[in-house]
Amino acid sequence: MPLSVRPLSHALGAEVRGVDLAQPLSNSEFDEIHRTFLEKGILLFRNQKITREQHIAFSRRFGELDNHDSLPRDRHPDYPELLLVTNIPEPDGKPSASRYTGQQWHSDMSFTPVPSLGSLLRGITIPPVGGDTMFTNMYLAYDTLSAGMKKMIEGLHGIHTGTRKVDDPNSDREKEQKKINPPIAQPVVRVHPETGRKALYIGEKVSCFVDMTPEESRPLIDYLVRHATRPQFVYRHQWQQDDIILWDNRCTMHIALGDYQEGEIRHLERTTVKGTPSGYYLQ
Template sequence: MPITLRKLSHALGAEVCDADVSKPMSEQRFGEIYRAFLDHNILLFRNQDITREQHIEFSRRFGELDRHDALPRDRHPDHPEILLVTNEPKPGGQPADTKYTGRQWHSDMSFTLVPSLGSLLRCVSIPDVGGDTMFTNMYLAYESLSDGMKKLIAELHGIHFSGTRKIVDLSKEREEEQKRITPPVAQPVVRVHPETGRKALYIGEKVKRFDGMTEDESRPLIAFLCRHATRPEFIYRHQWRKNDIVAWDNRCTMHMALGDFDETQRRHMERTTVLGTPSGYVVA
């Protein structure tokens, strides 16, 4: 039986109805899911009460998984393929390293030389209200720019920093460590999706400046592009339920975790990250 899809918003996203990602899946069935992933950019699978091993196994169908060497503090100690996004305090009571992960518009691993193809985030625990994630369609963001703006940004490279967060929660020690592991990387502001051939805007709040320009010179254009890319008509806002898995294509979307919940309640998510194709260059 072919898969059944339900659109999640006008701009992007579809739910794959009646899927059980823990079951063996034929090449043909996964092919349909992957086609839907390319067409809708985000896929939702509800009610997936699965183990970490099953999460990893299903994610591997999308491609080789990142072992998160660029984010060693954030990965699961026994499963390097799993990145924790949790507000659960450490055993000693200190805040979790990933308490504020994703609280800015970004595309995963843009600050590395192998930005991610896609990510699969599994909701393990969610507060009573809120803890939503927003996604935006970067094809539409690019296509809706004027010809003049497309020409202006065609050759630009944005410099992505791993540690730029809206909420300053990084300790000095962690900031220095992160800089050593992931020095800033310049990425093209317009990327061609390797599978669909469509152009997408590749920007976000981890970009501090354009290569060859100062921060002051870059700031207004970065701000415009981020504001434009996150206009309501390009967005889907996901309200999580326990055992949801959301898979997104990092090559043509951005996302942001919202802090719209009671921080005393547990929000625990686990992510696998599918490696993409090499892109960008390190900036001294």
């Protein structure tokens, strides 16, 4: 079957068909996938029965992979390129360190000096109902702002942290994260290095703006996040086993909904492609 593409929503996303990621891709096939990735922001590959090694190998076609030194407790013990997004308990019976991963609107690794170019998440064990992920188009979020708002935010920098929405029961992990990943200032408007388009760069991990108090910042942060996640900008993905979703962190934002029954297993594994340096640590 030749490679083909089906739109996932009006705002963003496409399903790529006719591709078996267990097999090597030709340069022309990969080039078509890469072009579609830049155009659509997220790509879905269904029914990909691949190994961890094949997952990593395909991901490397997009660039250098992160070893997740900024999230040491969440990575696979034998494959540092793989970040575990799982609620399976630890071998000692403690709750998984990553069970609440992604339950805020965010862009991956925004709390580091080299935010992610893209992420490739593979669904391994999926709840029978729920466990969805939502994605939004940050080009559209920026483009639909008023001229006055664009002017206001052009020079702003948001302070990003690695804090999660749900308090982590493991306080040692929280202390470790604050030490490994101190707050970093990122531009609120970023220019995509490959397309040249401007995208809004905000999220629920932004605590405040540089040179502004949290109280002053909160109304604008809340407005921008609410604007960016309007239904017409969003695609909601219902996971199936052996799905792989690839998304462009430079022009999308996403959230894991946690909308599944307590006790159901949800286990996914993610590679993270490194992007270009951005932002600066606060002195």
